Amino acid sequence: MAEVAKEAGVSTATVSYVINGTKPVSREIAERVYQAISKLNYVPNASARSLRTGNSRIIAFLIPDIANLFFAVLNSAIEAVLSHEGYQLLVVNTHEDPQKEREVLNSLTSGKIDGLIIATTMSDYREIMQAAPKSVPIVLVDRRPLNNNTDLVLSDSSAASYESVRYLLRRGHRKIGFIGGHRALSTTAERFRAYRDALLDGGVCVDERLVYFISDENTDVEALFCRLLAQGCTALFVGNSHICMQGVAVLADAMGRCEIVTFLDSPEYKPLFDYMQVHVIEQPVEQIGTAAGRQLLQRLSNAEGHIKEISINSIFQPRGGANILG
Structure with a gap:
């Protein structure tokens, strides 16, 4: 980091502000820092950054079927929202298996991730709460489990x-x-x-x-x-x-x-x-993903806000044409 600071003509503290987003700096200074990072091929240490800020800047996204293009489109929309705010998306395929989802949730801790977006395979939200890391905000997407008690974004079809x-x-x-x-x-x-x-x-x-x-x-x-x-x-x-x-x-x-x-x-x-x-x-898949990403960001900034459900209508588009029954 010292080399980046020297190349950019700023203090190491300023480089840290730019990388971690912990304090606003002018656009000119930020551009100098990014240019120095690019020139020196500097790679920030994510683990060290997590220790300093208390945040990993990683969001886990649990999807049930990675082969289903619905979730690929959803993933792209969520990632676009989160990456704009400096977050990385960790995608995990649960293979439509509640036990697999439970194992993944048990393996995650609040030190590894800052939030969760889940297209759940579980039928009851209480199962999710038993397995998920505590104090990590959760946004559910696409599927509504019984007894839901967290933010939810889905389409109404x-x-x-x-x-x-x-x-x-x-x-x-x-x-x-x-x-x-x-x-x-x-x-x-x-x-x-x-x-x-x-x-x-x-x-x-x-x-x-x-x-x-x-x-x-x-x-x-x-x-x-x-x-x-x-x-x-x-x-x-x-x-x-x-x-x-x-x-x-x-x-x-x-x-x-x-x-x-x-x-x-x-x-x-x-x-x-x-x-x-x-x-x-x-299906308004991109809208669902964008709304889910934004809702998680909102929850990260305000953990105590009211639980929110966002429902976006699907639209039937008949093809018309000749009737095969005559």
């Missing part, structure tokens, strides 16, 4: 899901299959409830033979889609785009014979869904 099924009914469909994620998840429960209510309100009984929940990552999703098509489904409500992509070969082959509604979680899926004429429910 209930109305959009209901609207999408009613749209299919208006187009004449009566055999509408459902494939969703783990039944215990709040997102799956919300979407199935909307699917069920839309059918009942449209005078159609729910046929349990046309309903599947995926609780195992090794499930043969293509086989489930084939089964629904063989049972005469002319439309399918697919609980998330990750499931849809797992059966995309079967669904592509069924184009013109079966209408599909699913969630648009990532812009990467849009060209394919456009080609396949999939009706989509647009």
Whole structure:
């Protein structure tokens, strides 16, 4: 640090202020310090900085499925907010396994992280509290556990899901299959409830033979889609785009014979869904991530503030076009 101070023409204390953000300095001085850091290839010692400031400047983000692009987009949005304020994001994949999540939370301590953002696999918030490090602020994202008692940011897809099924009914469909994620998840429960209510309100009984929940990552999703098509489904409500992509070969082959509604979680899926004429429910993933990052920053600055729930509506975007039922 002394070499950086000498190169920038400032005191070592000023270099410390710039690196740690512990005291404001002018833009000119900050730029001189950053230029000196770059020229000398100086790498600040994170451990030493943590000891001096009492903060690690690290936020842990627990996600249930790293292969799901929904969480990749969410991660990017959260990281953009936190990095702007000098925080690093530590991402941990819990593989949709509550025990794995519990082990990760037990391994973390307040000395290692300053905060937690969790897309939880646990059904009850009390389980999270038992495992999480004490006095570390927590923001939950995407999923609502029972007995929640902390900040929560999520999308509300209930109305959009209901609207999408009613749209299919208006187009004449009566055999509408459902494939969703783990039944215990709040997102799956919300979407199935909307699917069920839309059918009942449209005078159609729910046929349990046309309903599947995926609780195992090794499930043969293509086989489930084939089964629904063989049972005469002319439309399918697919609980998330990750499931849809797992059966995309079967669904592509069924184009013109079966209408599909699913969630648009990532812009990467849009060209394919456009080609396949999939009706989509647009998830405000980036907005959710930005709101979660900002809420955690707010909680770090005000630990005693009121618990906040932020809900952002999803939007149903029907594709239109010719009705396959004529």
